Amino acid sequence: MVFNRSLLARAALGPAAGAVLMVFMASGAIPAYQMYSVGLAAVYTVVVLSVGLLAGWSGIWSVGHPAFFAIGAYFAAYGSAHDWPLEAVVLGAVATGAVLGAFLGYAGARFSVLYIALLTLAFTMVTLELVNRWSSVTGGDQGVPVVQLRSALGLGTVLGGSTEAQYLAVGAAAVVLALAVPAAASGLRMRLVAAKSHPLAARTIGIAPEAQSSLSFAVSAACTCLAGVLLGLLTGFVSPDPFSLSFGISLIAACVLGGVGTIVGAVAGGVYLTWNPSLSSAVGLPQPVVQGLVLICVLLFLPGGVVPFLGKPLRGVARRLLRRPDTRLPLPAEESTAPAPLRPPTDDSVLLRLEHVSVSYGGLQALQDASLTLRQNEILAVIGPNGAGKTTLLNALSGLTGNGRVSGTADFAGRPLLRTRATARRRLGIGRTFQHAEVFSELTVAENVLCTRRRITARDRADVARLLRSVGLAEVADRRPGELPFGLQKRLDLARAMAEDPKLLVLDEPFGGLDASERALLAGHIRRLHAGGTAVVVIDHVLDDLFSVAHRVLAFDFGRTIGEGAPDTVLQDPKVRSSYLGTVDGRTRPPEHTGERSMIRLHGIGHGYGGVVALRDVDLDVRQGVVLGVAGANGAGKSTLAGVLHGSLPPAHGVREAGAGVRISLAPEGRALFKTLSLRENLEVAAYAGGVTGARLRERLEETVEWLPVRLRDRMSAPAGGLSGGEQQMLAIARALIVGPDVLIVDEPALGLAPALVDEVYDRLTGLAREGLTVVLLEQLLSRAMSVCHEVAVLHEGVVAAHGRPGDPAFAAQAEAAYFSGGLEAAPNAAAPARTSRVN
Template sequence: MPVVSRSNLTRAALGPLAAAALILILNSGAIPPYQAYSVGLAAVYTVLVLSVNLLAGWAGIWSIAHPAFFALGAYFAAYGSTHGWSLELVVLGATVCAAALGAFLGCAGARFSMLYVALLTLAFTMVSLEVMGQWTSVTGGDQGIPMEKLHSALGLGTMASAGTQAQYIAVGTAGIALAVAALARPSALRMRLVAAKSHPMAARSIGIAPEAQSALAFAVSAVFAALAGVLLALVVGFVSPDPFSLALAIALISACVLGGAGTLLGAVVGGAYLTWAPTVAESAGVAQPILQGAVLIVALLFLPGGVVPFLGRTARRLLPRPESPAPAPVEPSEEPAPNVPAPGPTAPELLRLDQVAVTFGGLAALEGASLSVRTGETLAVIGPNGAGKTTLLNVLSGLVGGGRVAGTAQYGGRALLKTRATARRRLGIGRTFQHAETFPELTVLENVLCTRRRASADNRTRAAELLERVGLAHVADRYPAELPFGLHKRLDLARALAEEPELLVLDEPFGGLDATERTLLTRQIVAQQQRGTAVVIIDHVLDDLFAVAHRVVAFDFGRPIGEGEPGTILDDPRVRSSYLGEGGARGELPSRDRSLQTAVHLDGVDHAYGGVTALRGVDLTVPRGSVIGIVGANGAGKSTLGRILHGTLPPTRGRRSAAGDLRSALVPEGRALFKTLSVRENLEVAAYAAGIKGAALRARLTETAEWLPPRLRERMGVPAAGLSGGEQQILAVARALMARPDLLIVDEPALGLSPAMVDEVYARIGRLAHDGMTVVLLEQSLGRAASACHEVVVLHEGGIAVRGEPADPTFLADAERAYFDGQDDAPVATARG
């Protein structure tokens, strides 16, 4: 497979060929001198727009600094021409200075959001233009500086300014610049820029530093802008401050949006727009800023992708090309995967963690984490939601973010915690993500290739072989958004395997896959075991997880609580309790009046997100006045079911019916409070959303405040971010109560809380049940739900595995089996009555 294909060479040759043809036309005199000058100017602006266009399209950076780089090149040329510099020295000096300044801006701006990058580049342009205006000995100030002839040190002759020769040079340079950009499109440089732009965290996991990519992109872009400035000086013959205003920065962005960011033809369209817009505005009797503003508004409203992408889509619709049949997917064999024995005690230790802790402010996400992994060993990490599993994987891959990490970690004899995230890939650590964080603007093949610094023929061959191995060769030229969920997850795995890692870190790889896809994934993990790869894997699909694991470590509240073999780990009482919770004595529940009508009923409900099945065949009735617990492991479908019960998420299939006068409220997982607003303001926002205002709002606020504990009533003016986790959970419930719901749905009310706060939150929810409110609790803990609910429904992989009343002495044993296995051995327990 060649590094640069014949089609890429053909596309790259179009720019120089078009430039040569245009030069011949100019030389023939077919174009009048004034229009020939405009053509030369359009070539200059094409190079300038190209510099901004590719920076925005490939690196995702919108710059207002480019008028300064443009001016830098122009003044370099004018000053050099009056001081005997050669053309080569002028070009070298201008581009080197621009590259250095661009790299500085790119590196500094990488730490900020897009808004702050715009402000940074705006400040740079203002300072640069002011310096150029004041440095009169070099720039001539407001009077400008004339451009004289430039001789070539390489014997290419003398370059005259403001003549046909300058126009030819500008057109030829524009053609070459377009060819260079076309050749860069299939390169690893472009792939890594796009990867860093699309998903910085995933990019770091494969060794791409977004800061370095931003600096590189800005430096290259600045070089093109400075080169355009040199061409401007040659074409115009005089350099003054007038063309380099902030208005040019806005016009450049308008030209990029109009032509199409990231497209080469878009740069040509943008260059023509900048050249002839003043003439069109003058002919129409409209001020140029008004015309440019109108064009930008129209482009944003009706052509958000730009003129070139719009015309391309239209041409594809009108002139459909016959497609060659795609090769059939090559699936790995579905024969039973051979068991790979665990490495013996003499196998070398690859990874060791000792007393690792991670804190985010006052929150301890991980503490006292100690474990080891031997070469060729697969270690499964299990635990309920919030146990610290993903934080542990982030420690291994260096993606903890703002967390503070303590303790020690040794990988292959090296101190892992002191190694940058981007360097860990080179150490041999590959990582997948829970939600398959691929790069949407890169093809499947490019998603794998971008792990390499060069897209050489050898690297392309290896990437193609890897895609063949994981069953993705038939979609190599497609984009991730075009793939079903299962193939999307395979692509995430292929990218992690791209450099044959010694340690493979897998974050919920089985989540959302059907049985066939899980079998295929199991075989791929076993294949890595056979290669001697160590694997650390977390997942909530325990049967598939245990099928590939040699050893299991259980976590809860950020601490390891048990360790053992897959077949025995769930026999540990502490591990079972972490999932199921402590049963304890049942709290006093209000009696249910079974004659009351149904609040919500679901009939045959399925729901899918893209290719992921979250719910399947759910039939559920929630009677008024009941407290219903929906229990299941992380990923079982609880949150999706809660949103469907609430009515904010329509099911993919099936029907939801509710009582006509039913008012429902949902407290989402994670609380979703407005952290910068006070306790009172959070409650008021909920009231406004429910249409409550004036005296009614004040009365409702007083009523809801009475439900709050005294310590919250006394802190109504404190921002929500200043509350403890338990106080925030109580506030989230209180906010939902502002609408006086008949049905309250609370998602994971105990998540991240201490046992004492869990008891308080549940006690306050219990008071609501005694007041006659219908409550649905979405819980991971079977024990907590059993002690607080009339009826418990156990979800497993999106389906109802068992349901029943905790008062039934046989129910809890059936529910425990269903929680882990999805089915119980006894007849299904059903609600009485």
């Protein structure tokens, strides 16, 4: 923790406000009958703060805090009856709350928000029942008095219900608020928020979500028990009534009202809880009714809470005053220079060795018998089609295989790796990035990197500032990731992985979603990492950029290693090449159709996601009776194109035209079945959504069921989740057919299927085409598209890079070049059909 002047000034606000309030109390400016309310507001502030920060920083909503409140109060009562010193009562209550809170936090970390709430609810019910039954200690329903607590340190004696108790409550609340301010700026808060925002990514930087939940719940419960001791002293009497379940709901309402996770909001919530009875009396309504109305209004009109709503314009004014007029993002000096060439590895010693590593999930073998060696200071590229097992390999390296069964051996820097926890692998020196830039959205850019440290010093902040400057993020260090384009989010993901100088950096599709200039910058970063002595394992589908930074390439398919070699030779391996392009199996294409009617026409279509360009200037014409194949590697933009063709995804640019009365259906990638519904119910839901009802529904259902294979016709009442992958794919296609479409779009029908099932699915699709249905087939394997389609368009990085007829010998070479590199070096195909696509 770095204590600068600004932080110390903000931390001093709580004690200063408490001191001023106590001066007013002592001077008589606050009436005597209001002194108790002031002390009660201070106590409630501590409780609301503990509940609100637990929810805001850790994402845990607790209904169990009335029980901790009661534990503290009864500690005060028991201590006063047995002549315990005040310090012993406070320490005992705080320790008990911390232990119980740590247990609840650890036990609840593996559950959803709902189940954590139920767990804390059960804890409150058990505690209240114990209070009622343990009458020898608690007095049962009759309660028990708090007489006095003397200080063992000679600070005097506090009588239950006395003025001293009111001063003690205000002073204790001021101290708690003062401690909360540096906590909000500490690495503890950053790590708690990181674990809440993205538990999987948090593990890769050494943060264990279970430990963070346990720690945060322990601190929150300890503070609430302290507040309970103060309540016992303030009231002079403890009974079960103030600790009911309705009080737990009131606490949550107060947190939401003030602003979840804000310190000033806790003060507002404490004041609200104190004066809610007076407000209810003033309006003549019961307290629950007033509380419910206030909460509804806040949720509808001020969902962030009163304090954040009022503070937002003030922060905006301050930001405008402090920010420089020019907020453009200049590139670092080293990025404006030409990238340095890739140097060969300088150390032949082995850093990482994997032998016969396999990962399975139930009956699915995601990785099988993988073996590799990685030298010190070497960059190893891993390639393969979608589903080949590449990400599973990276997950095995970083310990993120979840419930997968891992076998084999792996050694990293001479130490066994596979049995090491994911959080400990960061300390071994392994950094990890993710395909979609899994950043911590609730932290700033600088905090996303700082949270890799347990304790943050001035040197840490300086190191992070230098790191952000090196990747071009210094100008946005105080912004949230959601305010940045995707390219800068990718840089942030890389910077977080680079923090603490890892020995091995594992990069999952770092080039995906970036434009040419951003990919060039990233390649420069990877070369600089290599020059600094870091070994890198990187997977990607953008082969040109990937090969430009790799010393060696390892190819995977179906979870197995199928080839290895230098970047300029590995694609010459027939096995590697066919894993991307597939092999022609002799399947006959549907008979030619001469229909020229356009069913769907795209002109100048472009689309993106948060700065990621998925499609650029796409022209495409889907003609009646044609089977059109769209082939491309993973990430080429096929699924986005499928959504645009279907009409369910409006394009950002360009024009989509569909023929009058043309009905279009989509069988999406991954099938997206309702797995708890039966086969028949899946079909009926799709029919209802398409407006097919009554007699027409019965007719279509009968025709569609007849299209399915016999083994599915006999199981129409079985849940869809019990089907095999191939059976699910056929059901997904049948669901798209139930509305009687004129155009059927099928996205990756072979994904995850065994070869025999692939053949069955494609035979049925070919049969539909023979019956005259217009089909758009989005396929990863080029050869499969070439063997079953009338026309094929090759999509590369969102651009239609080639378009022609598979029967044209010249087109095959052009399509292959376009698949891997965009085909910019290939000559236009003169024999292609009327060109509705163009190379960009």
